[in-house]
Amino acid sequence: MDVSISPVSAADVDAIAALARVVWQHTYPGIISQEQIDYMLAQRYQPQLVLQELQMPHIWWDQLTIDGQLAGFVSCLLGTTAGEMKLDKLYVDPDRQRLGIGARLVDQVVARALAAGCGTLILAVNKNNERAIAAYLRQGFTVRESVCVDIGSGFVMDDFIMARSLPAGTAGS
Numbered sequence: 001m002d003v004s005i006s007p008v009s010a011a012d013v014d015a016i017a018a019l020a021r022v023v024w025q026h027t028y029p030g031i032i033s034q035e036q037i038d039y040m041l042a043q044r045y046q047p048q049l050v051l052q053e054l055q056m057p058h059i060w061w062d063q064l065t066i067d068g069q070l071a072g073f074v075s076c077l078l079g080t081t082a083g084e085m086k087l088d089k090l091y092v093d094p095d096r097q098r099l100g101i102g103a104r105l106v107d108q109v110v111a112r113a114l115a116a117g118c119g120t121l122i123l124a125v126n127k128n129n130e131r132a133i134a135a136y137l138r139q140g141f142t143v144r145e146s147v148c149v150d151i152g153s154g155f156v157m158d159d160f161i162m163a164r165s166l167p168a169g170t171a172g173s
């Protein structure tokens with residue numbers, strides 16, 4: 001079995017958007033409405049937007065493939081607070097969850113954060129996304145604050161902000 005992590009390229013964007021749809025439909029019904037799922041997917045995975053992000057020096061997209069097949073992806077970006085990297089997206093194929101893929105992708109972001117000189121990793125997770133919260137707690141994150149952000153069209157993101165300190169040399173641990 002060949003497991004590899006590599007930067008997402010323009011040729012991968014359609015497969016990334018398709019996997020996002022599969023994971024969201026597996027995860028978010030019961031947490032947010034179908035209308036909000038459709039709205040947020042359309043906002044975040046327009047090919048043009050993802051292609052633009054792939055060009056940006058402060059945003060990184062990485063994918064994990066198993067025998068050449070996309071199994072998960074992650075994106076991270078330098079936020080507005082100096083020294084903080086935001087883990088922006090983390091999605092693993094429902095058929096491949098609980099196999100350590102999410103942990104490997106978080107390790108990849110830790111490595112990117114350390115390379116960028118960041119000492120803290122942060123993320124936002126829906127307060128009712130219990131499985132993801134369990135995974136993040138296992139990865140060393142703790143809840144820092146509770147927020148409710150208006151994202152337009154009558155929708156809100158009712159999230160916990162979670163944070164993890166990155167003492168130098170923790171990548172991959």
Ligand SMILES: CC(C)(COP(=O)(O)OP(=O)(O)OC[C@H]1O[C@@H](n2cnc3c(N)ncnc32)[C@H](O)[C@@H]1OP(=O)(O)O)[C@@H](O)C(=O)NCCC(=O)NCCS
Binds near residue numbers: 023134
């Ligand atoms: C959250 C997510 C990325 C985790 O990825 P994963 O590959 O399944 O996680 P891992 O196999 O690396 O799990 C590592 C540890 O986290 C914890 N964990 C992961 N998923 C869990 C779950 N569903 N319930 C409880 N604990 C969980 C466990 O301790 C696990 O170790 P173990 O399997 O040895 O017990 C994945 O479940 C996912 O894509 N979920 C849907 C999308 C999503 O919610 N993304 C986050 C948006 S903020």
